[in-house]
Amino acid sequence: MDSRRLGHAGLITSCLGFGCLALSGVYGHVDRSESLALIHYVLDVGVTLLDMSDDHADGEVERLVGEAVRPWRDDVLLATRTVQRGTGCDELAQACDASLKRLGVDYVDLYIAGHEEPSVPVEETARQLADLVTAGKARHVGLLGVTGDELRRAHAVHPMAALATEYSLWHRTVELDQLPVARELGIGVMAGRPLGRGFLTGRSLAPSRLGPGDPRREDPRFSPHNLPRNSAMLRRVQTEAANMDVSTGRLALAWLLSRGPDVVPVPSTRDPVHLEMNVGSVRLMLTEPVCRRLEESFPPGSTGADCST
Secondary structure (H helix, E strand, C coil): CCEEEECCCCEEEECCCEECHHHHCCCCCCCHHHHHHHHHHHHHCCCCEEEEECCHHHHHHHHHHHHHHHHHHHHCEEEEEEEECCCCCCHHHHHHHHHHHHHCCCCEEEEEEEECCCCCCHHHHHHHHHHHHHCCCEEEEEEECCCHHHHHHHHHHCCCCEEEEECCCCCCHHHHCHHHHHHHHCCEEEEECCCCCCHHHCCCCCHHHCCCCCHHHHCHHHCCCCHHHHHHHHHHHHHHHHHHCCCHHHHHHHHHHCCCCCEEECCECCCHHHHHHHHHHHHCCCCHHHHHHHHHHCCCCCCCCCCCC
């Protein structure tokens, strides 16, 4: 699999990452042995970036990943994240220490902080991240949930390697603010939910088909008010995919990969077949007319939740 550089800091990763959210059981029960086998398969197909969070199954996903990759630690890029909710000056250090313990490693390749506490200046978050690098606990750092201005201010304190954000054909608001700043500063983009929580695969995701604990039930994009409109927009993409004889999900990932060498999609799945389909997207080259028609289906400012809920 081809490599990409996340930012100017020199973090080299496979052009497609693997999001570990699906291994938490949020979309249905996942057997532990099957999860371990899936992570090994992820590495076998050439994916090197494993993206997770300390709140995935209360940290159990970190333990699972740490166990799975232990024999190949030097060949794997471990990225984990936390959300800064308090004002403590050592909050990120404590969270990072806990993640390192669960992973069973001395450092992570990329540590990302979600900035959600308005009373904490983003400069303070960046300072705490810089301390993790100085201490050798993180090789590179990044941010989640920041505006373009906040990204710029944080980067002035310490270089950010990556911006973690939702980015897909269905959700393109990052193009309006954060992406231009990230590119100006040489910060890579980790595109989370690149398949729109499964929506862009073309499978029926009506609320009645989702499990009682499925987080998509609380996502306004999947509400009975919005889903019909969104599905109508998706049909244009499905037509394009049919004309090319590829799956809708593979086409959506290929479009995201075409956005530039600084964008690394991190789709999540618990199905080896779906993993193979995702990996197949890296070999799909799209022409400019195809990209233009896809983009016309989902305008840049649309989030899929524009209708009344």
